[in-house]
Amino acid sequence: MGFFSKLKEGLTKTRQGFVAKIENLVSGKKIDDELYEELEELLIQADVGVNTAIELVEDLRKAVKERKIEDSGELKNVLKELVADIMGSEEFKLKTVNKPTVIVVVGVNGAGKTTTIGKLANNFKQDGKNVLLAAGDTFRAAAIDQLEIWGNRVGCDVIKHQEGADPAAVVYDSLQAAKARESDILIIDTAGRLHTKVNLMEELKKIFRVISREMPDAPDEVLLVLDATTGQNAISQSKLFAQAAGVTGIVLTKLDGTAKGGVVIGIKSELNIPVKFIGVGEQIDDLKEFSPQDFVEALFEE
Amino acid sequence: MIFEGLAEKLQNTFQKLKGKGKLNEADVDQAMRDVRVALLEADVNFKVVKDFIKKVKERAVGQEVLQSLTPGQHVIKIVNDELTELLGGTQSKINISSKPPTVIMLVGLQGAGKTTTAGKLANLLRKQGRRPLLVAGDVYRPAAIKQLQVLGDQLSIPVYTLGDKTNPVDIAKGAMEHARSYNNDIVIIDTAGRLHINEELMEELQNVKNAVHPHEILFVMDATTGQDAVNIAQSFHERLGIDGVIITKLDGDTRGGGALSVKAVTGKPIKFAGMGEKLDALEPFHPDRIASRILGMGDVLSLIEKAQSTLDSDKAMELQRKIRTQEYSLQDFLDQMEQIKKMGSLDQILGMIPGLGKMKQLKDLKGAVDEKEMVHMKAIIQSMTPKERNDPKIIKDSRKKRIAKGSGTKVSEVNRLLKQFEETRKMMKQFSGMEKNLKKGGGFKLPFFK
Ligand SMILES: Nc1nc2c(ncn2[C@@H]2O[C@H](COP(=O)(O)OP(=O)(O)OP(=O)(O)O)[C@@H](O)[C@H]2O)c(=O)[nH]1
Ligand SMILES: [Mg+2]
Numbered sequence: 159m160g161f162f163s164k165l166k167e168g169l170t171k172t173r174q175g176f177v178a179k180i181e182n183l184v185s186g187k188k189i190d191d192e193l194y195e196e197l198e199e200l201l202i203q204a205d206v207g208v209n210t211a212i213e214l215v216e217d218l219r220k221a222v223k224e225r226k227i228e229d230s231g232e233l234k235n236v237l238k239e240l241v242a243d244i245m246g247s248e249e250f251k252l253k254t255v256n257k258p259t260v261i262v263v264v265g266v267n268g269a270g271k272t273t274t275i276g277k278l279a280n281n282f283k284q285d286g287k288n289v290l291l292a293a294g295d296t297f298r299a300a301a302i303d304q305l306e307i308w309g310n311r312v313g314c315d316v317i318k319h320q321e322g323a324d325p326a327a328v329v330y331d332s333l334q335a336a337k338a339r340e341s342d343i344l345i346i347d348t349a350g351r352l353h354t355k356v357n358l359m360e361e362l363k364k365i366f367r368v369i370s371r372e373m374p375d376a377p378d379e380v381l382l383v384l385d386a387t388t389g390q391n392a393i394s395q396s397k398l399f400a401q402a403a404g405v406t407g408i409v410l411t412k413l414d415g416t417a418k419g420g421v422v423i424g425i426k427s428e429l430n431i432p433v434k435f436i437g438v439g440e441q442i443d444d445l446k447e448f449s450p451q452d453f454v455e456a457l458f459e460e
Numbered sequence: 461m462i463f464e465g466l467a468e469k470l471q472n473t474f475q476k477l478k479g480k481g482k483l484n485e486a487d488v489d490q491a492m493r494d495v496r497v498a499l500l501e502a503d504v505n506f507k508v509v510k511d512f513i514k515k516v517k518e519r520a521v522g523q524e525v526l527q528s529l530t531p532g533q534h535v536i537k538i539v540n541d542e543l544t545e546l547l548g549g550t551q552s553k554i555n556i557s558s559k560p561p562t563v564i565m566l567v568g569l570q571g572a573g574k575t576t577t578a579g580k581l582a583n584l585l586r587k588q589g590r591r592p593l594l595v596a597g598d599v600y601r602p603a604a605i606k607q608l609q610v611l612g613d614q615l616s617i618p619v620y621t622l623g624d625k626t627n628p629v630d631i632a633k634g635a636m637e638h639a640r641s642y643n644n645d646i647v648i649i650d651t652a653g654r655l656h657i658n659e660e661l662m663e664e665l666q667n668v669k670n671a672v673h674p675h676e677i678l679f680v681m682d683a684t685t686g687q688d689a690v691n692i693a694q695s696f697h698e699r700l701g702i703d704g705v706i707i708t709k710l711d712g713d714t715r716g717g718g719a720l721s722v723k724a725v726t727g728k729p730i731k732f733a734g735m736g737e738k739l740d741a742l743e744p745f746h747p748d749r750i751a752s753r754i755l756g757m758g759d760v761l762s763l764i765e766k767a768q769s770t771l772d773s774d775k776a777m778e779l780q781r782k783i784r785t786q787e788y789s790l791q792d793f794l795d796q797m798e799q800i801k802k803m804g805s806l807d808q809i810l811g812m813i814p815g816l817g818k819m820k821q822l823k824d825l826k827g828a829v830d831e832k833e834m835v836h837m838k839a840i841i842q843s844m845t846p847k848e849r850n851d852p853k854i855i856k857d858s859r860k861k862r863i864a865k866g867s868g869t870k871v872s873e874v875n876r877l878l879k880q881f882e883e884t885r886k887m888m889k890q891f892s893g894m895e896k897n898l899k900k901g902g903g904f905k906l907p908f909f910k
Pocket of ligand 2: 271295
């Protein structure tokens with residue numbers, strides 16, 4: 159299966175609900191306020207966020223006027239263009255020039271960090287890379303065991319301390335181990351934390367201080383894991399994690415559910431943080447690369 | 461500054477409207493636009509918002525504005541009342557069966573917080589004199605059983621497991637037998653997170669239900685859930701007939717509109733709210749507080765209650781007097797820090813007031829209540845003479861050195877403490893000024909200033 163069709167598979171649900179409605183909406187109707195309002199609601203329903211939705215519909219109105227569009231069936235294409243403009247056309251790849259490449263995974267509780275790390279490690283392993291994991295969540299009960307199980311599934315080692323240990327110390331050890339073993343990739347798990355907890359965000363900063371002291375060029379990537387069912391709070395999460403951890407990309411998980419994941423449009427337009435992967439299930443191969451262009455295509459595809 | 465969000469917006473909208481009188485349709489329309497945006501921003505489902513706006517509009521148009529309120533406040537009051545009503549009354553009760561054991565089953569999506577909630581609920585019920593048994597029914601997620609066992613160990617509450625090779629139905633049945641022979645009067649079944657559209661796994665839950673007939677099936681939902689919350693909750697409800705909802709992670713800065721939507725579509729009460737990662741952070745759900753939180757007015761009521769239950773009221777009065785008269789001293793600062801600590805983590809407290817966390821002075825105060833730093837601060841203040849505590853201005857270089865030495869800290873730490881104290885004092889003054897204004901306007905109160 160090619161990349162494009164895989165992504166499409168992941169986005170089928172997003173598309174089905176969304177597109178079906180747009181289809182109903184725009185075929186053979188008059189272009190009037192009510193139609194615009196319905197389009198706005200569609201976007202809101204997809205968790206795009208009311209402000210972004212209002213802006214998009216404003217732009218749509220302008221475009222319709224400028225281009226003298228009369229056929230309501232064309233509105234969909236214009237809206238698609240507008241969303242595509244926000245999402246950009248760039249494809250983001252993980253930066254893997256340094257050896258070891260250090261990837262830190264952060265996010266709120268239960269977003270899917272540990273599972274994503276398992277999947278990501280597997281992807282790298284498939285590419286013939288030598289992967290090491292660090293059990294940086296020393297707080298949540300059995301978080302270390304959970305990562306170890308993923309390590310076993312993938313076939314890579316996990317650097318760990320006891321539950322309750324200082325996460326920065328685990329990270330320090332994992333950096334040393336990655337260097338000594340000449341690992342290609344080191345992926346660091348961190349405890350889930352709400353972005354508003356100052357002390358926990360400080361703890362995260364400490365981890366980053368240790369990393370840059372030991373390896374000035376690291377980390378190569380800081381991935382924020384976002385649950386696609388999250389509403390507008392995802393914006394606040396992204397903002398505060400970006401501030402504390404210098405997030406380089408987002409992994410949008412649980413897109414196999416019915417949530418539309420439209421919040422990434424708001425995040426891209428407000429914060430300019432790109433989505434790099436999507437999670438489409440609980441299995442080891444359920445992590446797909448994200449391409450903004452394909453996302454928009456698939457979202458509006460007939 | 462504190463009451464950001466809708467309250468403020470509406471005040472502005474109505475600024476043009478001089479005097480009192482009746483609310484006409486145009487005024488209300490304008491206000492409803494703001495209300496709509498606020499609700500949608502808070503993740504209230506768009507359909508729920510639509511119905512709600514219609515209802516509020518009907519009620520508001522033509523109404524006489526109350527003498528005591530401005531038109532803006534009056535609309536807020538109507539919105540707030542309606543929201544509170546929509547959220548239902550307080551019902552944080554668990555149906556306890558007359559024939560024990562009472563069976564409680566927790567269900568929900570992946571990552572919602574079921575396992576932690578199971579531990580918290582067991583803890584809460586034990587405090588009420590029950591003998592709960594936790595049941596490890598999540599056989600899918602790696603280390604989920606171990607997670608529940610660790611929580612059980614921490615709480616000294618027994619955990620029933622048959623490993624991850626037995627199906628959840630047999631585990632639940634086995635747990636019932638176990639509970640009967642060990643005299644557990646509550647059985648709390650943790651289940652694996654699952655998507656509401658996963659036929660097979662939803663059927664599995666139905667099978668567990670049919671096998672043990674839970675008295676309470678509680679739907680556990682992340683407070684940050686967006687527009688899809690209604691679909692998810694509705695699916696679980698249709699399949700299982702839920703009895704109530706537990707909202708988790710409400711200690712963050714989410715407005716929690718998803719909670720309201722779920723109540724609106726399922727009609728089931730929200731019984732508890734998860735307010736932190738610690739095992740005692742499960743609280744009764746207060747509809748009125750969520751309402752004002754959704755409206756961006758802060759969870760001031762929760763704060764007042766917390767303050768009332770922990771602050772010595774004589775002390776609070778005395779403190780308020782001191783703040784007014786500028787007598788607020790380092791000794792008071794120390795006392796106050798300890799009182800705040802008793803109320804829970806400051807993060808948790810500040811989290812209840814949207815917008816408050818942004819205040820610069822509060823950030824410094826937050827730093828001040830960092831556990832480790834508190835020990836240092838205490839030592840520093842205790843190394844001061846009573847005179848110095850009452851009049852910190854006299855603390856110059858040589859005194860600073862002495863204090864640092866005496867407390868085993870650095871002069872820079874002493875300086876920081878003095879700075880924080882100064883800022884706190886300033887902030888306290890601002891707060892007390894604000895409090896006076898609020899009393900005139902809306903009747904909201906802040907803690908410490910009863
Ligand atoms: N359906 C689905 N479930 C997922 C996906 N990603 C993760 N999950 C599930 O979500 C739940 C939470 O995932 P974890 O990986 O434990 O999340 P976490 O962020 O590490 O959680 P904490 O460490 O507790 O903060 C688990 O049950 C995962 O199986 C996904 O893309 N789709
Ligand atoms: Mg984890």
